[in-house]
Amino acid sequence: EERTFVMAKPDAVQRGLIGEIVSRLEDRGLKLVGGKFMQIDDELAREHYAEHVDKPFFDGLTSFITSGPVFAMVWEGEDAIRQVRQMMGATDPAEAAPGTIRGDYALDLGRNVIHGSDHEDPGSNEREIDLFFDPDELIDYERIDEGWLYE
Ligand code: GTP
Ligand code: MG
Numbered sequence: 001e002e003r004t005f006v007m008a009k010p011d012a013v014q015r016g017l018i019g020e021i022v023s024r025l026e027d028r029g030l031k032l033v034g035g036k037f038m039q040i041d042d043e044l045a046r047e048h049y050a051e052h053v054d055k056p057f058f059d060g061l062t063s064f065i066t067s068g069p070v071f072a073m074v075w076e077g078e079d080a081i082r083q084v085r086q087m088m089g090a091t092d093p094a095e096a097a098p099g100t101i102r103g104d105y106a107l108d109l110g111r112n113v114i115h116g117s118d119h120e121d122p123g124s125n126e127r128e129i130d131l132f133f134d135p136d137e138l139i140d141y142e143r144i145d146e147g148w149l150y151e
Pocket of ligand 2: 118
C-alpha cells in the first residue's frame with residue numbers, strides 16, 4: 001500500500017484540530033502507521049520546504065512552520081497520496097471546497113492547517129517520511145476493517 005506524509009501544522013495544533021484531522025483520515029479508512037508530536041527546527045524546515053527556497057514566501061513559511069509544535073504522521077492506503085490531497089483541498093483555503101479540511105477549517109494561504117505529500121512530485125512521500133521518521137517508528141500492522149474497505 002502507498003504511504004504518505006501528513007502534518008497538522010502549528011495553527012492546527014494551536015486551534016485544537018489534531019483530533020479532527022486524525023478522525024477524518026481514520027474515518028476514510030486510511031491507516032495510521034506513524035505519528036510524532038514535535039517541534040520543527042530551522043534546518044528541518046528549510047529541508048522540508050527546499051522546493052520553495054527561491055520563493056518570496058519562503059522565510060514566512062519556515063518561520064511559521066517552526067513557530068510551534070506540529071503533529072507529523074504517516075498514513076497508508078490505496079492511492080493514499082492523492083486521496084489525502086483531495087481531502088485537504090486546494091492550497092489556498094479561499095479556493096478549497098467546503099467539505100475539505102482546508103475548506104472547512106482555514107481562511108488564509110499561510111495558515112492552511114495541514115500538509116500532505118504532493119502527488120505531482122513523485123518520491124516526495126518517501127523523502128518526507130525519511131526526513132521526519134526513523135524506519136523503526138513506522139509500524140506494519142493490519143486493521144480489522146481492511147477486508148471491508150477493499151474489494
Ligand atoms: P504543503 O502541504 O504545505 O506543501 O502545501 P501545498 O503542497 O498545498 O502547497 P505548496 O507546496 O505549493 O506550498 C507550501 C506552502 O507554502 C503552502 O501550504 C502555503 O502555506 C505556502 N504558500 C504557497 N504558495 C504561497 C504564496 O503564493 N504566498 C504565500 N504567502 N504562501 C504560499
Ligand atoms: Mg507542497
